[in-house]
Amino acid sequence: MDAFIHFLEIAVSVLAVVVTVMFLYQPLYLVIPLLFHRKKPQGEAPKRRFAILIAARNEEAVLPHLLDSIKAQDYPEALITTYVVADNCTDKTAKLAREHGAVVFERFNKVQVGKGYALDYLLTQLKEQGLLENHDAFMIFDADNLLLPNYFTEMNKTCAQGYDAFCGYRNTKNFGTNWISAGYGIWYLHDSTHLNQSRSIIGANCAVNGTGFGFTRELLERMGGWKFFTLTEDIEFSAVSAARGYRIGYCHDAILFDEQPTRWKQSYRQRIRWSQGGIQVSFKHFKEFFKGMSHLRTLYSSFEMFTLSFWGMAVGVTAGVLGLLLVFLEMGFVALLNTIGIALLTTYLTTAGMAALTVATEWKRIAAPTRWKLLSILCFPIFMITWAPIAVLAGFYKFQWTPIDHTAAVSVTELTGTKKS
Numbered sequence: 001m002d003a004f005i006h007f008l009e010i011a012v013s014v015l016a017v018v019v020t021v022m023f024l025y026q027p028l029y030l031v032i033p034l035l036f037h038r039k040k041p042q043g044e045a046p047k048r049r050f051a052i053l054i055a056a057r058n059e060e061a062v063l064p065h066l067l068d069s070i071k072a073q074d075y076p077e078a079l080i081t082t083y084v085v086a087d088n089c090t091d092k093t094a095k096l097a098r099e100h101g102a103v104v105f106e107r108f109n110k111v112q113v114g115k116g117y118a119l120d121y122l123l124t125q126l127k128e129q130g131l132l133e134n135h136d137a138f139m140i141f142d143a144d145n146l147l148l149p150n151y152f153t154e155m156n157k158t159c160a161q162g163y164d165a166f167c168g169y170r171n172t173k174n175f176g177t178n179w180i181s182a183g184y185g186i187w188y189l190h191d192s193t194h195l196n197q198s199r200s201i202i203g204a205n206c207a208v209n210g211t212g213f214g215f216t217r218e219l220l221e222r223m224g225g226w227k228f229f230t231l232t233e234d235i236e237f238s239a240v241s242a243a244r245g246y247r248i249g250y251c252h253d254a255i256l257f258d259e260q261p262t263r264w265k266q267s268y269r270q271r272i273r274w275s276q277g278g279i280q281v282s283f284k285h286f287k288e289f290f291k292g293m294s295h296l297r298t299l300y301s302s303f304e305m306f307t308l309s310f311w312g313m314a315v316g317v318t319a320g321v322l323g324l325l326l327v328f329l330e331m332g333f334v335a336l337l338n339t340i341g342i343a344l345l346t347t348y349l350t351t352a353g354m355a356a357l358t359v360a361t362e363w364k365r366i367a368a369p370t371r372w373k374l375l376s377i378l379c380f381p382i383f384m385i386t387w388a389p390i391a392v393l394a395g396f397y398k399f400q401w402t403p404i405d406h407t408a409a410v411s412v413t414e415l416t417g418t419k420k421s
Contacts, residue, residue, distance in 0.1 A: 001329075008326045015319035022307045022315065029198035030357060038201045045160035047075070050152060050214075051126070051135035052082040054102070055118035059143035060092045062259065062406045066145050067100035069412045075152035081135065085122040088113070093143075114401035116233040120226045127225070132217060137166075139214035144259040144406035146173060146415060151254050155214070158251040165237075165246060167196065167206060167213035168254030169365075173415050174408045175376070176368030177262045182376035183383025184260035184267075185366070190358045196250040205301035206250040207238040207308075211258060219246060230284065231401055232277025239285050239309070242301035243292030257367070257415060259408040268390060270404055275394035282310035313391070348381040355380035367415055 052070060056063050063084070070082055082102040086094035088110065097104045107121050119140065126132050137159055141147075151168065158166045169192045172185035188209065196206045213234070220226070228236045241248050261267040289309065292302025306312055320343075328336040355377045359366065366373055 005326070005329055008322060008329070012319065012323050012326050015315070015322065019316050019319050022312060025304065029194050030354065032198040032201055033193060033361070036201050038197070040157075045157045047079055048136040048156055048159050049079045049134065050075075050081070050156075051131075051138045052080065053119060053122055053138055053140050054082065054084045054097075054143055055087055055115045055122065056084055056089070056093050056097070056143040057087045057118075058089050058091045058093060059406060060096050062408065063093060063143040064096050064100050065411050066141065066143060066147070067097065067102055069145075069147045069149075071101065072149050072412065073147065073152050074149050075156065080152060083122055083126065085118045085125075087118040087121075112229075114229065114231065114233075116226070116229040119233070120229070123220070123226050132220070135217060137214050137216050138220065140211065141256070142211040142258060144173075144408065145211055146257040146410075146412045148255045148412065148416075151256065154254040155251050158249045158254070159214075159216070161249060163216075163247045163249035164219040165208070165213065165215040165241060165248040166251060167208045167248065168251050168256055169193070170209060170212055171255055171257045171365060171367070172260050173257035173367060173410060174259055174262065175366055176372040177260075179376070179379035179383065180264065180267050181260040181262050182368075182372065183380055186355050186358055186376060186380045187384075189362045189366070190354060192250075193252070193358065193362055197252055200250040200252075204304070205242050206248040207242075207305070208234045208248065210234045212254075212256045213237075213248075222246075230277050230280040231273050231399060232281060235278060236281045236285070239281055239305045240288065242305045243285065243288040243298060245292075245295075245298045255365070257412075259406050261404060266404060271387065271390045272394050272397055273401065275391045276397065276399045279310050279394065280399065286311070344385070347385065351381035351384050352377055 054063070054066070067082065070080065071077070073080065084094075084097040084102040084104045086097065086104055086106045088108055089106070094104050094106050105122055105125050107118060109117065109121075123132075123138075139155070155166060155168060170188040172181065172188060174181045175185040176182070191209055198204075199206045211234075223240075228240075230236045238248065240246070261270055289302055289306045289311070292298040293306065324336060324339060327339045359373050359377055363373065368376070
């Protein structure tokens with residue numbers, strides 16, 4: 001037993017160093033935007049022709065508001081074309097999309113289900129009709145999104161910097177509904193203003209997160225079309241981009257709002273899917289992670305995506321479990337409970353601190369009353385802690401895509417007009 005404990009002590013020490021090295025960038029990303037600012041592009045950027053791609057499934061309640069926010073852009077209307085794929089719809093999504101000026105394709109396929117397949121179908125239709133060449137860049141949005149009027153003016157500036165792909169700032173239109181929507185809201189704000197903004201400042205590759213991202217026609221051709229069909233096509237796109245050297249830029253001033261789940265069952269189902277999608281990507285692109293890390297140009301971006309994959313999380317979980325086992329063997333059950341309690345408290349306080357920093361820096365951009373902004377800081381750690389059991393349970397469910405209902409039918413004017421500070 002003594003020999004085993006000694007081995008365990010060495011293993012825990014080594015893993016502690018490995019985990020520190022793997023995730024040190026996370027706290028650094030919190031402070032980089034406070035210490036440094038990325039210079040904004042100067043001069044007039046040549047205006048690109050944008051194609052908007054929207055995969056919508058029974059989204060009649062919210063899609064018209066997105067299409068209206070696109071029409072209200074201060075970017076030349078002639079340079080924006082909106083395409084909607086009404087995917088297995090049984091409502092008026094297709095009809096309303098056409099009435100609001102979108103070019104609509106209807107798809108009925110109950111076997112290949114999911115956003116990735118819908119986007120592939122849409123892009124294939126555009127290619128077959130010779131429409132791809134009419135556009136310089138393609139932007140992907142979800143039907144529940146809302147865009148501020150200067151979205152494409154700002155995004156065009158980022159496109160002009162030579163990136164292969166690009167993403168904007170993701171905000172939440174129902175932040176103040178309850179602790180679940182606020183939890184999502186803070187995470188996406190953190191993802192934008194700390195993770196992607198920090199990556200942009202230091203010149204690293206950014207990562208897309210589900211909606212509000214795009215790519216050039218040249219990149220689409222290099223990829224051979226849209227080939228991302230896992231449950232988390234955004235993570236897959238980011239991972240492949242990192243490994244293959246496709247450059248993803250970030251625009252902090254291209255702001256969109258989207259709707260977050262408000263019911264536990266809905267959130268649970270969505271996060272199960274995300275966890276399963278992360279596992280899919282980790283196994284499917286395992287070799288590409290290491291191939292990317294073997295080249296200097298793609299080393300850091302591939303390394304970062306590896307740490308955020310199933311493999312990176314597995315290293316962290318293994319270190320934690322072995323550490324708890326060592327405490328139990330050396331000091332007993334009571335010490336184990338104390339250690340778990342301290343770990344949970346530390347996690348809560350650390351996560352609350354991250355939330356407080358995020359809310360403080362993004363205060364004016366959060367569409368919620370003051371009291372709810374403050375209360376969300378206390379709720380956010382609970383939201384994040386619930387990820388642990390969900391991630392574990394994900395391995396016991398059948399991998400399948402499930403839609404999320406969107407009901408927050410609000411316009412940009414209503415949202416920003418009621419914004420409180």
